[in-house]
Amino acid sequence: MDFITDLANILLGGLSAGTVLFIVSVGLSVTMGLMGFVNLAHGSFAMFGGYVIVLAMNRAHIDFAAALALGFVATAALSVILEQTLYRRLYRAGELDQVLFTIGLIFIFIAATVLAVGPESQTLQLPPALGGQLNLGFMQYRTYSIFLIVVGFVIVLGIWLAFERTRIGAQIRATVDNRRMAESLGINVNRLFTITFAFGSGMAAIGGGLGAEFLGLDPQYALKYLVYFLIAVSVGGLGNVIGVYCASLLLGVLDFALKLYLPKGGTIFIYALTILLLLWRPQGLFGRKET
Amino acid sequence: MTVGTSAAETAPVTGPIDHPAARVLLQRHYVRWWETLPWIAAIIFYFAYPDYLGFGSELLITILFALSLDLALGYAGIITLGHAAFFGTGAYTVGMLSFYGIWTEPITSLLLAALVAAIVGLLSGLVLLRTRGLTLLMLTICTMALLQEGANMARAYTGGFDGLPSLTIDPVFGRFEFNPLFANTQYLFSLAVLLVCFVFVRTLVYSPFGQSLTGIRENLLRMHAVGSPVRRRLIVCYTISAALAGIAGGLWAQTNAFVNLSAFDLDRSAAVLIILILGGYGRLYGAFVGAVAYLALEHFLARFYPTAWQLGLGLLLVFIALFARNGILGLGEVLWRRYASRRAAS
Numbered sequence: 001m002d003f004i005t006d007l008a009n010i011l012l013g014g015l016s017a018g019t020v021l022f023i024v025s026v027g028l029s030v031t032m033g034l035m036g037f038v039n040l041a042h043g044s045f046a047m048f049g050g051y052v053i054v055l056a057m058n059r060a061h062i063d064f065a066a067a068l069a070l071g072f073v074a075t076a077a078l079s080v081i082l083e084q085t086l087y088r089r090l091y092r093a094g095e096l097d098q099v100l101f102t103i104g105l106i107f108i109f110i111a112a113t114v115l116a117v118g119p120e121s122q123t124l125q126l127p128p129a130l131g132g133q134l135n136l137g138f139m140q141y142r143t144y145s146i147f148l149i150v151v152g153f154v155i156v157l158g159i160w161l162a163f164e165r166t167r168i169g170a171q172i173r174a175t176v177d178n179r180r181m182a183e184s185l186g187i188n189v190n191r192l193f194t195i196t197f198a199f200g201s202g203m204a205a206i207g208g209g210l211g212a213e214f215l216g217l218d219p220q221y222a223l224k225y226l227v228y229f230l231i232a233v234s235v236g237g238l239g240n241v242i243g244v245y246c247a248s249l250l251l252g253v254l255d256f257a258l259k260l261y262l263p264k265g266g267t268i269f270i271y272a273l274t275i276l277l278l279l280w281r282p283q284g285l286f287g288r289k290e291t
Numbered sequence: 292m293t294v295g296t297s298a299a300e301t302a303p304v305t306g307p308i309d310h311p312a313a314r315v316l317l318q319r320h321y322v323r324w325w326e327t328l329p330w331i332a333a334i335i336f337y338f339a340y341p342d343y344l345g346f347g348s349e350l351l352i353t354i355l356f357a358l359s360l361d362l363a364l365g366y367a368g369i370i371t372l373g374h375a376a377f378f379g380t381g382a383y384t385v386g387m388l389s390f391y392g393i394w395t396e397p398i399t400s401l402l403l404a405a406l407v408a409a410i411v412g413l414l415s416g417l418v419l420l421r422t423r424g425l426t427l428l429m430l431t432i433c434t435m436a437l438l439q440e441g442a443n444m445a446r447a448y449t450g451g452f453d454g455l456p457s458l459t460i461d462p463v464f465g466r467f468e469f470n471p472l473f474a475n476t477q478y479l480f481s482l483a484v485l486l487v488c489f490v491f492v493r494t495l496v497y498s499p500f501g502q503s504l505t506g507i508r509e510n511l512l513r514m515h516a517v518g519s520p521v522r523r524r525l526i527v528c529y530t531i532s533a534a535l536a537g538i539a540g541g542l543w544a545q546t547n548a549f550v551n552l553s554a555f556d557l558d559r560s561a562a563v564l565i566i567l568i569l570g571g572y573g574r575l576y577g578a579f580v581g582a583v584a585y586l587a588l589e590h591f592l593a594r595f596y597p598t599a600w601q602l603g604l605g606l607l608l609v610f611i612a613l614f615a616r617n618g619i620l621g622l623g624e625v626l627w628r629r630y631a632s633r634r635a636a637s
Contacts, residue, residue: 032425036424038424038425038428086609086613089613090612090613093612093616095370095424095428096364096370096568097612097616098612099370099372099428099564100564100565100568100608100611100612101608101609101612101613103561103564103565103608104604104605104606104607104608104609104610104611104612105605105609106605107601107602107604107605107608108602108605108606108609109605110601110605111598111599111601111602111605112602114598114601115598115602223557227432227433227436227557230425230428230429230432231429231433233425234425234426234429238425264444267436267440268437268440268441268444271433271434271436271437271440272437274429274433275418275430275433275434275437278422278426278429278430278433279418279421279422279430282421282422282426283426
């Protein structure tokens with residue numbers, strides 16, 4: 001019975017953590033796939049959004065759902081401004097310039113957060129409906145984790161439908177596959193990129209808010225989890241929503257399992273696995289091979 | 292081997308040897324008068340600021356580390372965010388040899404540090420350099436994180452999170468005491484190591500090997516087309532770069548008399564990348580200019596206004612990426628050319 005409980009703990013905890021990872025990383029995957037832009041500052045948008053959401057709840061006493069919406073809108077707006085003024089200039093630049101630029105943005109976000117809010121970590125008060133335990137029949141588990149898993153599933157379904165069934169989704173897929181060809185066919189790639197960038201950053205904000213309860217929220221957030229976001233994206237494959245979803249869940253479950261069975265330094269296996277996996281399939285576990 | 296032979300091999304001789312282009316190619320590896328300036332400045336620093344020699348050693352080590360990155364990134368164009376992997380390997384090699392009393396002679400321990408770091412560089416280079424772009428960037432970060440976690444896990448040997456404190460290092464040449472109390476020995480020793488490594492790197496980049504690295508950076512496809520063994524060159528370059536970073540790490544462990552996990556930090560990799568870009572990459576002296584500018588600013592600003600320092604650093608990086616892609620030296624070059632052309636016009 002103990003083993004079953006452990007397994008359920010690992011699966012449910014890992015899936016909920018993985019869901020948050022997915023919500024944050026999905027935008028990064030799509031924007032990188034579209035433009036090949038190495039945006040290391042993506043986590044900063046998650047952090048910014050998380051702060052907006054948590055501060056709106058703690059200081060202005062807005063309820064959770066409204067705060068999430070506010071975070072989405074605020075972060076999307078900020079990202080559009082940055083995209084139009086700064087990112088745009090570096091689309092054709094080398095990878096190195098993009099890396100430097102986005103590292104610079106991370107530092108700016110961190111320092112600005114310390115100056116504006118302070119260096120202390122922020123706590124998220126869950127609404128009472130999500131706070132308690134839920135009876136799953138065979139065991140009790142935290143309602144919030146179940147809620148996250150369900151929300152993640154709804155989101156991935158929504159994004160997948162948008163990708164497969166809408167015109168803009170088709171345009172995104174076409175551009176990820178072959179940008180030059182898509183441009184020749186009259187797809188406005190720049191506009192497409194602005195839209196997906198804003199949407200992806202908004203999603204990152206929601207991820208930051210939803211994850212704040214167990215990942216914490218402090219000014220170092222953008223740098224602390226950067227490696228995890230990048231692993232999720234590179235394992236999942238660029239521009240591949242389902243791939244990133246699977247990779248994130250896998251990463252979450254693996255992380256939980258290792259923490260339980262190898263509390264000291266279990267993360268070493270995550271790095272080792274990532275290296276082996278990327279050597280085996282440089283395009284990611286679920287990515288399609290470049291032609 | 293000089294550049295003259297490589298130029299003659301790669302380009303057919305169409306005109307007399309005193310053609311301006313031929314002259315530039317023949318003379319580009321000559322030592323210019325201004326190349327002595329950093330070393331003169333280092334000697335002046337030694338006599339002028341005896342109280343700051345500890346800081347001076349740190350500066351010299353950072354220059355060496357940035358120089359090693361310049362070889363990989365500036366010349367071969369390998370974009371890495373995991374160079375601290377080799378810095379840490381070198382530091383832990385020296386640290387563990389000294390802590391367990393196996394080997395404490397400073398010069399040979401640096402050579403051992405270089406050897407171990409080179410082995411790690413070779414092994415990781417063999418697998419990493421198959422990939423490019425984001426995957427390569429990810430793999431370099433992962434390798435570094437892997438080594439850091441490894442050092443953290445092997446607590447019994449590496450001291451885990453606390454590291455290895457109070458290392459003893461033998462006197463240099465058996466005569467000059469070597470520990471943090473003798474900052475002048477450390478400074479001069481670091482300076483000598485840097486000079487040796489610099490002469491090595493300088494010779495290397497002007498050799499046919501170095502020229503082929505530049506070729507790989509500038510046009511990968513063309514280098515494949517002319518039959519250059521691209522992958523082998525990249526791996527060799529990565530290995531040499533790793534060895535130099537290992538020396539820098541070993542020197543860091545020796546001068547601080549301790550090692551800890553911070554040797555493997557992502558912050559360290561990011562900082563050295565920033566230093567190199569700030570100074571200007573692919574031009575040897577960028578490491579010097581960048582390290583001086585960065586450490587001086589950090590030393591005097593970060594202590595009093597850490598947040599403002601981070602904000603300023605961020606703004607500086609964005610500025611460099613957008614407007615000054617060749618760093619301080621690149622800016623200087625542009626200004627100098629403008630001045631020279633104006634003088635020529637009038």
